[in-house]
Amino acid sequence: MTLPDVRRLMVLRELKRSGGVQAAAQSLGITASAVSQHLAKLEAETGLGLVVRAGNSKLTLTPAGLRLAARADAIADELVSASSDISELRGAHRRTVTVAAFPTAIQSLVAPAAAVLGAEASAVTVRIVEDRDGSGIRALRAGAADIVIAKRETGEDALADEGMSEDVLIDDPYRIVVPASWPPPAALSELYDSPWVGLPDGMPGALLETIERRDGVRLRREHECVEYPAVLAIVAAGLAAAVVPMLALPEPGGVRVLGAGVPGVGELGSRRIVARYRTEFPRLVPAARFVLDQLAERAAVAAR
CATH class of the missing domain: 1.10.10.10 (Winged helix-like DNA-binding domain superfamily/Winged helix DNA-binding domain)
Structure with a gap:
């Protein structure tokens, strides 16, 4: 008919x-x-x-x-x-969506997502703001940011904030990296006496402590860094081993990532990367959903 x-x-x-x-x-x-x-x-x-x-x-x-x-x-x-x-x-679509994120997330998720949206001529512009001190949530509550890319460690509770929502983007596992110039270790125990990069005293994130408690050893912290690019620069220079999240790993390498097949490496946990936003925002501003969807796509690519 x-x-x-x-x-x-x-x-x-x-x-x-x-x-x-x-x-x-x-x-x-x-x-x-x-x-x-x-x-x-x-x-x-x-x-x-x-x-x-x-x-x-x-x-x-x-x-x-x-x-x-x-x-x-x-x-x-x-x-x-x-x-x-x-x-x-x-x-x-003509609106600018402001995304606040920590450096690793900008490098691996936010900047690539913004580039794709710009190339698609979708009229969605992503404004990127680096969040180094955790002020992103305050900016989100105040309306100075539309989306905040945040991280929480294994076992840490989700954000409990009325009127706020979050999408899980990726569980980012921690990896042990060593200089590519070092002989490949046959087991993690070969690195117990090697120099390591740790966090300054008083900083959260006890990644080396996880290994020490598990294996009953004391690792040599010869260097201290807060940002992962600095950590990886030290490793690539042949000076120390370190524990870093997968998303921080450089491409191409310059460092060697120890796989699960190396005895003693085991599971070091992960950090969960989430996108936080005001619950009503994607409905009121559909451009936000374009950005959130593209962030999810970039996270799926990174997880492969």
């Missing part, structure tokens, strides 16, 4: 509302002849008599015409709603 033309349904709807061909034509901005032609074609499409003509351009709708006009009312409402959505989406 051929579906009726939506434009002709709108003509029938206006005929019901105005009660005559001339009045419908004036309201629709077309000629009376065009109204009559649309009506005749609609009757031919449906195989139904839709109006009863009473002369002088006056007409009344048949029961079939009234029923079809009611359907046209519903379609018109949907078209108005769709038009509103399109206007909102167009406005949202």
Whole structure:
């Protein structure tokens, strides 16, 4: 069965509302002849008599015409709603979405996602703000940031903040790295007496302590760094071993990553990378959903 033309349904709807061909034509901005032609074609499409003509351009709708006009009312409402959505989406697509993130997330997730969105000409612009001191959540609450990429360690509870939501992007496992210039260790125990890069005293993140507690050893912390690029520079220079998250690993290498097949390496846990945002934000600003979806895609690529 051929579906009726939506434009002709709108003509029938206006005929019901105005009660005559001339009045419908004036309201629709077309000629009376065009109204009559649309009506005749609609009757031919449906195989139904839709109006009863009473002369002088006056007409009344048949029961079939009234029923079809009611359907046209519903379609018109949907078209108005769709038009509103399109206007909102167009406005949202031109919007800049501010993403606050820590350096590793900027490098591996946020910057690549922003580049893809820019290349797609989606009119979504990502503004990137580096979050070094954990102030991103405060910025999110204050409206200075739209999305915050945050991390929490294994076992740490999710954000409990009314009006806030978070999407899990990736569980980022920790890896042991050694200089590529060192002979490949046959077991982790060969590295117990080697120099390591640790965090300054008082800093959270007891990655080396995990190994020490598990294996009952004391590792030599000869260097202290907070940022992973600095840690990896020390490792690549042949000065020490370290524990770093997978997302921080450079490409190409310069360091050797010890796989699970090396005796003693075992499981060092992971950190969970999440995207936090105001719960209502993606609904109010659909551009945010484009950004969140692209971040999820980049995280899926990184996890492979």
